[in-house]
Amino acid sequence: MKNHLENILVSFLDYLKEGLIVIDSNKNIQYMNSYAKNLLGIKNPEGKLFSEVVKNNYLYSLISADIKKELKEEIVINDDIFLARVLNINGMKVIHFQDITPFEIYKQAKKDFVSNVSHELKTPITVLKGVIETLENEEEPEIIKTFLKKAKNRIQQMDSLINDLLILAKLESKEEKIQKKEVKLRGLINSIFEDLKDVAEEKDVKLINKVPTDSTVFVDEKKFVILMKNLIENAIKYNKKEGSVTVESTLKNSKSYISVIDTGIGIPKESLPLIFERFYRVDKSRSRNVGGTGLGLSIVKHIAEAHNGKVQVESKLGEGSKFTVILPSGE
Ligand SMILES: Nc1ncnc2c1ncn2[C@@H]1O[C@H](COP(=O)(O)OP(=O)(O)OP(=O)(O)O)[C@@H](O)[C@H]1O
Ligand SMILES: [Mg+2]
Structure with missing residues (x-):
């Protein structure tokens, strides 16, 4: 025994x-x-x-x-x-x-996350403090106007950071179910183009919708709009003056391929595996001019994965990038 x-x-x-x-x-x-x-x-x-x-x-x-x-x-x-x-x-x-390596990596990621969020909030708050101090003693209407605009921009920056964090938190907790339905893609892209019209005009970037009229996708519409808007916004933000953004779609082997193609600055090869990480931005000083915090693409990735899909990227530095979302075409 x-x-x-x-x-x-x-x-x-x-x-x-x-x-x-x-x-x-x-x-x-x-x-x-x-x-x-x-x-x-x-x-x-x-x-x-x-x-x-x-x-x-x-x-x-x-x-x-x-x-x-x-x-x-x-x-x-x-x-x-x-x-x-x-x-x-x-x-x-x-x-x-x-x-305990996975646990240590998780602990480190949590620490990095908190320090990134604190940093991203600290910068606009410091600017706001400065603006308020200046306004306290300022009487010149033009100067007041300039400083108020500065304050508004910073508040907007914090607002969009908090919005992105809430979207990410909800996606990560899987608290909200994905509610898929059939959506006409061409119209959806047109309405995102309409929302981003001013940003594109400011940069002289042409928006081209090449999605066939009968093209449909099977998605959670609200979340899919967030995904596409982030990709199109990036394609405009990181474009060159007088560049273009083209959206196209095809159906292959029961999968929908939706691509956002830009003629922008491109992404260095070594950064490609990192751009979907939270807070990662290629060349922070370059990105600072265009605003944003580096959460957009991690939201994109999460939403694609929640649909059992994925996102692929091809890019050539100085020539442009192509982001392709691949989704199951049916239920
Ligand atoms: N189409 C693109 N062309 C060139 N670089 C890009 C493109 N899309 C993303 N990038 C690079 O990848 C980084 C991460 O993109 P992401 O959308 O996650 O953040 P962001 O645009 O900087 O900020 P936000 O949180 O406002 O989206 C960007 O900072 C930029 O350097
Ligand atoms: Mg972005």
């Missing part, structure tokens, strides 16, 4: 995605489970001296420490972060370690 139970326990320890090593008082390895062997790249460690087979300084210093009962520490193995526990049981040491 005891042997049978032992076999079961050993199989179970080999099945664990956590490392387990047992060493005796002479620092000889008595047991190592499969996960620990694979991770440390060791084949038959039983009976050998720990320091001879385990080439990891963190683990070595852990087992060398004088432990009364238990020791808990974060250590690094093969560039990943592990939470290691060493237990002293009747002179034998049991070392248990667990990969």
Whole structure:
């Protein structure tokens, strides 16, 4: 019975995605489970001296420490972060370690997020404070007007940041269900063009709708408008003077392909994998002139994924970019 139970326990320890090593008082390895062997790249460690087979300084210093009962520490193995526990049981040491890298990455992302949001809010608030101080002692109507305009712009900036954050939070919590219906694409693009007419005119950018009249998409209309508006807004913002933005669509293998093509400044190759990250902006000083916080494309990605779709991007620096949304064409 005891042997049978032992076999079961050993199989179970080999099945664990956590490392387990047992060493005796002479620092000889008595047991190592499969996960620990694979991770440390060791084949038959039983009976050998720990320091001879385990080439990891963190683990070595852990087992060398004088432990009364238990020791808990974060250590690094093969560039990943592990939470290691060493237990002293009747002179034998049991070392248990667990990969906590995903948790650490999540913690870091959360920290970065809070610091990015604080930074993005701090800048307009500092400007607003300055504006108010100036207005307190200013009587010249023209100057007052200029400063009020400045204040309005900054308030708008904070407003759109908070709007984007709320959209992202809702998408991430999956609190709102995607409610798909058939939507005529050409008309939807025309109304987004209408909304962005002034921005395009200001930049002398031509808006071209090449979507066939009978083209339809199966989407949550409100969210899909947010997605397309973000792509078209970018295509205008990062365009050249007298450039153009073209929207086209096709249906292929039961999928809708909707592309936004611009003749703008393009995106450097090394930035392409990063542009969908929250707060990422290519060349911050270049982007500062055009406003925005770098949340637009992460919203785009989330909405596409919520529709079981994706977004592809092709770009040539100095020539332009093409963002293609690929969605299932039916339910
Ligand atoms: N069509 C485009 N052409 C060139 N660069 C682009 C284009 N679209 C996005 N980018 C780059 O990718 C970055 C991220 O875009 P994203 O839409 O997420 O943020 P944003 O436009 O800077 O701010 P906002 O939150 O207002 O959308 C932009 O800052 C810009 O550098
Ligand atoms: Mg944007």
